[in-house]
Amino acid sequence: MRDFLLKLGNIDRRVIYGIIAIGVIIPLLRPIGLPENITPPVKHLYDYIDSLPKGSVIILSIDYDATVLPEVHPMVLAVLRHAMVRGIKPIGLGLNPAGTGLGLDAFSKVGKELGKKYGIDFVYLGFKPNVSATILGLGEDIRKVFPTDYFGTPIDSIPMLKNVRNYNDIALTISFSGSSLPENWIMYANARYGEKIACGVTAVMAADFYPYLQTGQLIGMIAGLKGAAEYETLVNRLFRRLGLKKPSVIAIRGMDANSLAHVLIMIFIILGNLAYFSSKRGRKE
Amino acid sequence: MSHDPWVWISAILSLFIFSFLYRDNPFYKFAEHLLVGVSAGYYLNIYWYNGIYPNIVSHIIKEHNLLYIVPLFLGLLYFAIFIPKFSYFIRWPIAFLLGTASGFAIPAAFQARIMEQAKGTILFSPSSYNSPLAFINAVLIFIGVLTVLSYFFFSKEHKGGLKISSKIGIIFLMIGFGASFGYTVMARVSLLIGRLQFLLGTWLGLIKY
Amino acid sequence: MLQRTIPLVIVFVMGILTTLQFYIPHPISQEFYRTTIDWMNGISSMAIILAIGSLIKHHWTKVSRGQNVVYSTTTLVSLAFMALIGFIGGIGQHSLFQKLFENVQIPLQATMFSLLAFFMASAAYRAFRAKTFEATLLLLAAFIVMIGMIPLGYYISPGISQFSQWILDVPNMAAKRGIMIGVGLGMISTSLKIILGIERNWLGG
Numbered sequence: 001m002r003d004f005l006l007k008l009g010n011i012d013r014r015v016i017y018g019i020i021a022i023g024v025i026i027p028l029l030r031p032i033g034l035p036e037n038i039t040p041p042v043k044h045l046y047d048y049i050d051s052l053p054k055g056s057v058i059i060l061s062i063d064y065d066a067t068v069l070p071e072v073h074p075m076v077l078a079v080l081r082h083a084m085v086r087g088i089k090p091i092g093l094g095l096n097p098a099g100t101g102l103g104l105d106a107f108s109k110v111g112k113e114l115g116k117k118y119g120i121d122f123v124y125l126g127f128k129p130n131v132s133a134t135i136l137g138l139g140e141d142i143r144k145v146f147p148t149d150y151f152g153t154p155i156d157s158i159p160m161l162k163n164v165r166n167y168n169d170i171a172l173t174i175s176f177s178g179s180s181l182p183e184n185w186i187m188y189a190n191a192r193y194g195e196k197i198a199c200g201v202t203a204v205m206a207a208d209f210y211p212y213l214q215t216g217q218l219i220g221m222i223a224g225l226k227g228a229a230e231y232e233t234l235v236n237r238l239f240r241r242l243g244l245k246k247p248s249v250i251a252i253r254g255m256d257a258n259s260l261a262h263v264l265i266m267i268f269i270i271l272g273n274l275a276y277f278s279s280k281r282g283r284k285e
Numbered sequence: 286m287s288h289d290p291w292v293w294i295s296a297i298l299s300l301f302i303f304s305f306l307y308r309d310n311p312f313y314k315f316a317e318h319l320l321v322g323v324s325a326g327y328y329l330n331i332y333w334y335n336g337i338y339p340n341i342v343s344h345i346i347k348e349h350n351l352l353y354i355v356p357l358f359l360g361l362l363y364f365a366i367f368i369p370k371f372s373y374f375i376r377w378p379i380a381f382l383l384g385t386a387s388g389f390a391i392p393a394a395f396q397a398r399i400m401e402q403a404k405g406t407i408l409f410s411p412s413s414y415n416s417p418l419a420f421i422n423a424v425l426i427f428i429g430v431l432t433v434l435s436y437f438f439f440s441k442e443h444k445g446g447l448k449i450s451s452k453i454g455i456i457f458l459m460i461g462f463g464a465s466f467g468y469t470v471m472a473r474v475s476l477l478i479g480r481l482q483f484l485l486g487t488w489l490g491l492i493k494y
Numbered sequence: 495m496l497q498r499t500i501p502l503v504i505v506f507v508m509g510i511l512t513t514l515q516f517y518i519p520h521p522i523s524q525e526f527y528r529t530t531i532d533w534m535n536g537i538s539s540m541a542i543i544l545a546i547g548s549l550i551k552h553h554w555t556k557v558s559r560g561q562n563v564v565y566s567t568t569t570l571v572s573l574a575f576m577a578l579i580g581f582i583g584g585i586g587q588h589s590l591f592q593k594l595f596e597n598v599q600i601p602l603q604a605t606m607f608s609l610l611a612f613f614m615a616s617a618a619y620r621a622f623r624a625k626t627f628e629a630t631l632l633l634l635a636a637f638i639v640m641i642g643m644i645p646l647g648y649y650i651s652p653g654i655s656q657f658s659q660w661i662l663d664v665p666n667m668a669a670k671r672g673i674m675i676g677v678g679l680g681m682i683s684t685s686l687k688i689i690l691g692i693e694r695n696w697l698g699g
Contacts, residue, residue: 034645070479133534326576336539360540388512398678429668461669463635477611
């Protein structure tokens with residue numbers, strides 16, 4: 001047994017790579033469809049958006065890039081579907097240059113899917129480079145920060161933004177990010193202007209945002225692919241209730257693979273420890 | 286299987302990157318350099334169309350607002366870095382941005398990261414008293430924050446009470462790091478799932494949505 | 495004077511004024527605040543010159559010295575091509591620019607980072623050892639969060655998910671808050687040091 005464990009300790013990294021690849025591919029091809037439990041931070045955000053009056057304006061800040069696309073993009077799509085189907089008007093903007101095209105893709109896709117009109121039901125403003133200046137500027141006058149939308153149309157000629165001046169006219173801002181960027185929204189938009197903030201972050205960052213949830217500086221949070229799958233579940237239920245066609249569920253489809261990969265990683269850690277403690281070095285220590 | 290040539294380009298480029306798992310190779314290197322070039326070209330356009338033009342140039346050209354010559358001048362000083370004799374001029378725009386950003390950060394950080402967080406630790410919300418467990422949690426949070434802060438307090442040697450406190454702080458920190466690591470596994474695996482969903486679904490058509 | 499004094503004066507004046515204006519809601523202070531944040535975006539946008547210029551310079555030098563010619567040329571050509579496509583055809587939803595972004599940049603970037611899943615699995619096998627009490631605690635917390643956050647954990651027992659949520663809500667939250675307050679104090683002191691000219695590393699050599 002000890003010999004076996006020692007051999008395991010010297011296993012080639014490519015074998016581990018192969019096991020992980022197979023562990024992810026099989027459940028993707030043959031999903032089991034394990035049920036999704038909804039965690040409180042996701043439920044709070046969903047309920048908040050659901051409770052907003054029709055015609056309310058919210059900001060979706062696309063602060064991520066393609067490096068975290070599989071985790072965060074499904075969140076944006078799910079929140080956009082929820083908002084648009086409820087008659088809430090989203091403004092898209094971004095503080096990460098590499099995310100600009102992703103936001104454009106998400107807004108155009110969901111807008112088309114639900115038959116919404118650009119400039120009336122949703123608008124996409126694009127990117128601005130200075131994080132603090134942009135967030136603070138939106139608290140003063142949106143026209144100063146974004147004189148035009150992403151396509152170069154002057155803000156004043158966009159009907160949806162006629163009565164939108166600053167955070168007083170924006171019910172909620174959600175920052176989607178793979179970094180600590182949502183903290184800037186909390187520091188500048190919430191602390192200074194009292195804007196309600198929520199975030200959709202990668203799982204890597206999620207644990208760091210819990211202090212803000214407890215103080216209410218964040219009204220909700222979608223964390224990682226699991227959070228995206230939870231939001232998709234809630235949106236699917238809403239679509240079913242409204243008799244609409246169920247949208248694609250990319251995050252939910254990935255969760256079985258996530259479950260199996262987690263189990264594999266845990267097995268790797270246990271085996272790695274067993275191999276280590278069987279070795280001379282491990283026993284010495 | 287997809288018949289869209291764009292999907293094929295995406296898939297082949299993805300495979301180039303995956304080839305690195307076997308070992309470093311020319312396909313990977315090509316893809317890596319292509320990414321750097323394409324991203325730089327992309328940024329250049331985005332910064333021009335979303336930043337330089339609407340926030341400076343159009344104000345000067347269309348509105349004839351000459352006040353914007355100041356940020357234009359400061360921005361142009363970035364070019365100084367390419368002229369060795371005058372490269373120090375690059376410090377001017379950096380000084381402007383650094384000064385303003387530091388000035389904005391002081392009250393904001395104090396309010397959001399210190400005052401609100403201290404309030405959340407000391408002033409328990411009414412829900413903390415709803416049940417014995419909620420109250421225990423509130424007390425645990427209070428002890429946790431205080432002991433973690435004591436662990437990072439290096440102005441005094443960790444002896445006596447401070448040593449005990451910082452030891453407790455380490456326990457909280459380890460649980461915190463463990464929680465972050467637990468979440469990290471999900472993050473990394475999710476990225477792989479996303480790419481495989483593209484390759485198996487969009488490209489090969491083996492997954493139906 | 496031009497090299498050090500003026501930049502230090504700019505940092506000091508802008509830093510003091512932007513800090514003070516937070517506490518002074520006078521119309522002049524407000525106007526100064528609005529103008530400053532308006533200029534900041536413009537000046538920051540132009541920093542792209544620095545990034546792209548340095549990148550071109552780096553690869554141009556390599557090509558002219560005959561090092562990594564093929565790869566550096568790939569970078570330079572793709573940069574020029576992408577830039578031209580955007581400037582000529584625009585950056586709209588149906589532009590070639592957006593197509594290239596979606597089908598070249600996204601897959602490359604996303605796949606590059608998906609490699610981390612493999613490296614993390616390998617690291618999990620080789621590096622995460624329960625050598626000490628603290629390391630064991632870290633691993634235990636990680637295991638509970640891992641199993642509690644996936645549907646499988648909830649399927650086995652909802653209690654696991656609840657316990658995992660408790661770890662995140664209470665001990666994790668306390669630890670992260672401690673760090674956050676420390677970082678907040680650090681941010682304030684660093685900002686003050688920059689404004690007052692005590693911290694001058696940003697001036698370079």
